[in-house]
Amino acid sequence: MTASSPGIDEPTSAPNGTPRRAAATFAASLSFENVGRRYGDAIALDGVSLAIAPGEVVCLLGPSGCGKTTLLRLAAGIERPTSGRVLINGQEVAGPARFKPPEERSVGFMFQDFALFPHLTILQNVAFGLKALPRKEAEREARAMLSRVGLASMSDAYPHILSGGQQQRVALARAIVPRPAVILMDEPFSGLDVQLRDSMQEETIALLRETRATAVIVTHHPEEAMRLADRIAVLRRGHIVQVGTAEDLYDHPSELFVARLFSEINEIAYRTKGGAIETPLGRVPAPGIADGDIAILGLRERGIRVSEPGQGLPGRILHSKFLGDIALLEVGVQGFDAPLRVRSHEGRGRPKGSEVGIEVDMSRALVFPPAAEV
Numbered sequence: 095m096t097a098s099s100p101g102i103d104e105p106t107s108a109p110n111g112t113p114r115r116a117a118a119t120f121a122a123s124l125s126f127e128n129v130g131r132r133y134g135d136a137i138a139l140d141g142v143s144l145a146i147a148p149g150e151v152v153c154l155l156g157p158s159g160c161g162k163t164t165l166l167r168l169a170a171g172i173e174r175p176t177s178g179r180v181l182i183n184g185q186e187v188a189g190p191a192r193f194k195p196p197e198e199r200s201v202g203f204m205f206q207d208f209a210l211f212p213h214l215t216i217l218q219n220v221a222f223g224l225k226a227l228p229r230k231e232a233e234r235e236a237r238a239m240l241s242r243v244g245l246a247s248m249s250d251a252y253p254h255i256l257s258g259g260q261q262q263r264v265a266l267a268r269a270i271v272p273r274p275a276v277i278l279m280d281e282p283f284s285g286l287d288v289q290l291r292d293s294m295q296e297e298t299i300a301l302l303r304e305t306r307a308t309a310v311i312v313t314h315h316p317e318e319a320m321r322l323a324d325r326i327a328v329l330r331r332g333h334i335v336q337v338g339t340a341e342d343l344y345d346h347p348s349e350l351f352v353a354r355l356f357s358e359i360n361e362i363a364y365r366t367k368g369g370a371i372e373t374p375l376g377r378v379p380a381p382g383i384a385d386g387d388i389a390i391l392g393l394r395e396r397g398i399r400v401s402e403p404g405q406g407l408p409g410r411i412l413h414s415k416f417l418g419d420i421a422l423l424e425v426g427v428q429g430f431d432a433p434l435r436v437r438s439h440e441g442r443g444r445p446k447g448s449e450v451g452i453e454v455d456m457s458r459a460l461v462f463p464p465a466a467e468v
């Protein structure tokens with residue numbers, strides 16, 4: 095589905111009332127207010143609230159089955175919420191009293207599998223969302239967009255002969271050419287190999303910035319989310335766990351689940367006493383955790399420094415794996431029952447059995463209650 099109607103509040107209807115394509119993208123705000131969606135007894139989304147500003151790029155990040163696609167489908171109008179409201183530019187498009195169908199929402203949708211029409215040429219695929227325009231004009235627009243994504247020479251070909259990257263470009267062109275106010279993309283890079291993914295991410299974000307559309311991009315790759323998004327919304331089991339910039343989420347994860355998404359961490363359990371835990375690296379506050387309860391100390395594998403013996407805590411390399419820029423080490427460290435995992439550039443060239451000094455910036459240590467079962 096690619097809707098072709100103009101921005102919600104833009105006076106762009108033709109005199110006969112048929113919606114025309116907007117002359118330019120008018121980015122719209124998109125808000126979810128306490129949105130829920132059930133399928134029978136299964137709860138796909140529960141109490142999701144998220145306000146996305148015009149022109150903002152937000153990534154929905156979370157494991158499979160957490161409700162990402164469902165949230166996109168609700169925004170597009172492919173599904174209805176069972177509770178709560180969806181608003182575009184402050185106007186309710188789905189709620190108890192109203193439901194606007196997809197074609198009246200000015201949203202573009204890029205499906206996970208691209209969903210190109212196999213029986214239409216590339217040009218016809220891209221022009222599909224421009225039905226409201228005279229045919230010649232639609233074709234001209236579609237050709238211009240195909241040039242923009244570097245596929246002008248493929249206009250008359252059919253989708254099956256295209257590579258994955260080319261199909262991705264056509265799907266993107268098709269979603270963007272009607273200049274929707276909001277563009278929704280479901281795991282747009284998941285079908286691409288790693289090298290291609292990198293360049294397609296760059297191209298996609300450039301195109302989104304050019305069109306200035308508000309964008310919601312689903313992914314389950316934290317790095318992809320960090321790279322693409324102005325803000326990231328982390329979902330788990332139908333809930334939004336935390337929303338913020340990549341820096342917010344990395345530096346100040348609200349819980350262990352979020353911390354684990356953004357960096358590899360050592361997790362060490364302690365019993366809380368006097369509002370803190372006693373670790374071999376000193377006393378660390380455990381805010382919000384009751385005395386006697388378990389607190390998890392999170393030490394980032396990249397936040398542990400390996401230096402000469404005598405500095406910091408004494409340690410011994412138990413295992414070392416060369417990973418290119420860094421080495422992945424297991425280090426027995428005095429005071430810790432289990433070895434710590436360390437990812438470090440300085441760890442290179444230190445064979446198994448080496449004595450080392452281990453230093454950690456404890457101002458960056460994380461302390462959380464144990465993770466809920468996922």
Ligand code: ADP
Nearest residue numbers: 133136137138157158159160161162163164165
């Ligand atoms: P994600 O995109 O994050 O992998 P989805 O939004 O597709 O997750 O699904 C969220 C949950 O809702 C899953 O448990 C899924 O099985 C369930 N679900 C989604 N669509 C349907 C449907 N049409 N019927 C029944 N259950 C569904």
Ligand code: MG
Nearest residue numbers: 162163164280
């Ligand atoms: Mg999905």
